Amino acid sequence: MLAITKAGLTSILQNPSAVLFSIAFPLVFIVVFGFIGGGGFSMDIGVEQGTDENHPVFKAIASLPSVKFHRGKSTSELTTDLQKGEMDAVIGIAPAATVGTPAIVRLQTSQASRERGGLFSLILNQIVDKANLNAAQIQPSVAVLQASEVVGRKYRTIDFVLPGQLGFSLLSLGVFGTAFVFVSLRQTLVLKRFFATPIARSYILVGEAISRMTFGLISAVIILTIGHFAFGFTLINGIWTGLAMLGLSALGLLIFMGFGFVVSGLSKDESTVPPLANLFTMPQFLLAGTFFPVNNFPTWLQPVSKILPLTYLNDAMRKVAFEGAGLSDIGTDLAVLAVWSVVVYALAVKFFRWE
Amino acid sequence: MASQNKTVISVRNLVKDYGEFHAVKDISFEVYEGEIFGLLGPNGAGKTTTLEIMETLREKTSGEVLIAGLSVERDQNAIKKLIGVQLQAAGYYPSLTLLQLLDLFAGLYNVSVNHHEILALVALEDKAKSKFKELSGGQKQRFSIATTLINKPNIIFLDEPTTGLDPQARRNLWDLIRKVRDSGTTVVITTHYMDEAEVLCDRVAVVESGKIIALDSPDALIDNLVANGFERPKAVKKANLEDVFLSLTGHEWRDE
Numbered sequence: 001m002l003a004i005t006k007a008g009l010t011s012i013l014q015n016p017s018a019v020l021f022s023i024a025f026p027l028v029f030i031v032v033f034g035f036i037g038g039g040g041f042s043m044d045i046g047v048e049q050g051t052d053e054n055h056p057v058f059k060a061i062a063s064l065p066s067v068k069f070h071r072g073k074s075t076s077e078l079t080t081d082l083q084k085g086e087m088d089a090v091i092g093i094a095p096a097a098t099v100g101t102p103a104i105v106r107l108q109t110s111q112a113s114r115e116r117g118g119l120f121s122l123i124l125n126q127i128v129d130k131a132n133l134n135a136a137q138i139q140p141s142v143a144v145l146q147a148s149e150v151v152g153r154k155y156r157t158i159d160f161v162l163p164g165q166l167g168f169s170l171l172s173l174g175v176f177g178t179a180f181v182f183v184s185l186r187q188t189l190v191l192k193r194f195f196a197t198p199i200a201r202s203y204i205l206v207g208e209a210i211s212r213m214t215f216g217l218i219s220a221v222i223i224l225t226i227g228h229f230a231f232g233f234t235l236i237n238g239i240w241t242g243l244a245m246l247g248l249s250a251l252g253l254l255i256f257m258g259f260g261f262v263v264s265g266l267s268k269d270e271s272t273v274p275p276l277a278n279l280f281t282m283p284q285f286l287l288a289g290t291f292f293p294v295n296n297f298p299t300w301l302q303p304v305s306k307i308l309p310l311t312y313l314n315d316a317m318r319k320v321a322f323e324g325a326g327l328s329d330i331g332t333d334l335a336v337l338a339v340w341s342v343v344v345y346a347l348a349v350k351f352f353r354w355e
Numbered sequence: 356m357a358s359q360n361k362t363v364i365s366v367r368n369l370v371k372d373y374g375e376f377h378a379v380k381d382i383s384f385e386v387y388e389g390e391i392f393g394l395l396g397p398n399g400a401g402k403t404t405t406l407e408i409m410e411t412l413r414e415k416t417s418g419e420v421l422i423a424g425l426s427v428e429r430d431q432n433a434i435k436k437l438i439g440v441q442l443q444a445a446g447y448y449p450s451l452t453l454l455q456l457l458d459l460f461a462g463l464y465n466v467s468v469n470h471h472e473i474l475a476l477v478a479l480e481d482k483a484k485s486k487f488k489e490l491s492g493g494q495k496q497r498f499s500i501a502t503t504l505i506n507k508p509n510i511i512f513l514d515e516p517t518t519g520l521d522p523q524a525r526r527n528l529w530d531l532i533r534k535v536r537d538s539g540t541t542v543v544i545t546t547h548y549m550d551e552a553e554v555l556c557d558r559v560a561v562v563e564s565g566k567i568i569a570l571d572s573p574d575a576l577i578d579n580l581v582a583n584g585f586e587r588p589k590a591v592k593k594a595n596l597e598d599v600f601l602s603l604t605g606h607e608w609r610d611e
Contacts, residue, residue, distance in 0.1 A: 007455065189445065190447060197460065
């Protein structure tokens, strides 16, 4: 059994596409999505030429962390940008004509960016009001706002993207990897040659499964490590959360390998593996909350998402990593995954073929 | 041939049906210890089926098959430890090196293996670190035979080991098979090349449509035919085209 595990692992590692798919691809996605979402919320504000940047209103705007100024564009350029939604708003502050008269603050927004433009206009209103009140030295008489902020953890894009990518990596490794290996071992008569030796058939399966599991967990460790140290992926309880994530990965991989066994049983040769395997993986890839939260899908599509195992694996991983959820908190997820593993292995027993 | 003709394989009234198709129809024969026994016949005659039943890879429909006194039904695992099997087509992870494959099979048989010795036997020492898929046809067959020897078997089964090889590689493989036989291992081989059977086998069984239609030493079979008045239509020359080919191209390994 150990010998099969070793041979299986060596042959996975020598297969560049396996390594590429399960480690490199998810990392590329993580990097891409990490950078896209990296800036967080921001408003792009065009600044008209000749704006008085020393005006208190301008300074107040400039002190907002999410405002990004774009200077030096002509009026027509700014208008086009505004129409295309590349700018959320354009402001211009003409210097006061004479001391004592108010400066004119011009604000242009567009329907192309209704939310951000609207938000900016609200903020600007408030700044202008406050500046006027201050200047008139009027003390508030109706109400005073007391706002306080609770210190919270920052939920970054990476915290959403990484578990999804990890889940997807395990999915393709489990389904494609297992299916391809068994179809090709069957076709190249490696399995038949094994049967001529005293090894038990169950050992062949277990040996192959262990080699895949080992490889899957190694890639999970690599993805988690790089995600944590290079992109600030939240592992709320440090190493323990990492281990919990690996436990979930192992459970997920077990289920996905079951799919792989089913696919290998249904496939006549290697060319029929990809379409069958995609039948399992594509819906999960798109609908299981790998890239987008399940809640963003139209309601008629959500029931589909809610039966896929990857949805629950992703959900459990996100809860564990970010909220530090314990076993009881992800009980539903685990229960659904347990049901899936029973179903999948029942199918695998029915469809798996040795020759 | 071994002196006392001690039986190591006994096949009695073997029948194998695939549904309506009768692949093997009531075959009986014995293989003696230390001989090279050939199963001859055209493609589809039932050679491979018979061989795979002896290798415990296929279930028989009826009859009795004893390998070293063990039944292929009840003692499969004990038999598998005693035999070495070479399949008609390759059965190895293509991207593993020969050393890794030897380790794998040593693990499957749960024995230790002397890589150097076993590769030297099949003249593949310099290929130890090559991947299986990088070998030539003859090298693959030689390596395949090497893996049958890992568990130091009493009997090895070779299924058309020389099919598709060039004349040099075939001769080479014959030498290897004789060497294995001379070390005390019984060899059961299938082939559809008569020249091969004639020079290599101690005894042959001719199989046709699932039946054995002749069983004797190649010499005896030829003598028998001649005694019945057979004559070749064309006078035999002292050499044939293969002799010409070999004298022109040499006997040495060509598949490196």
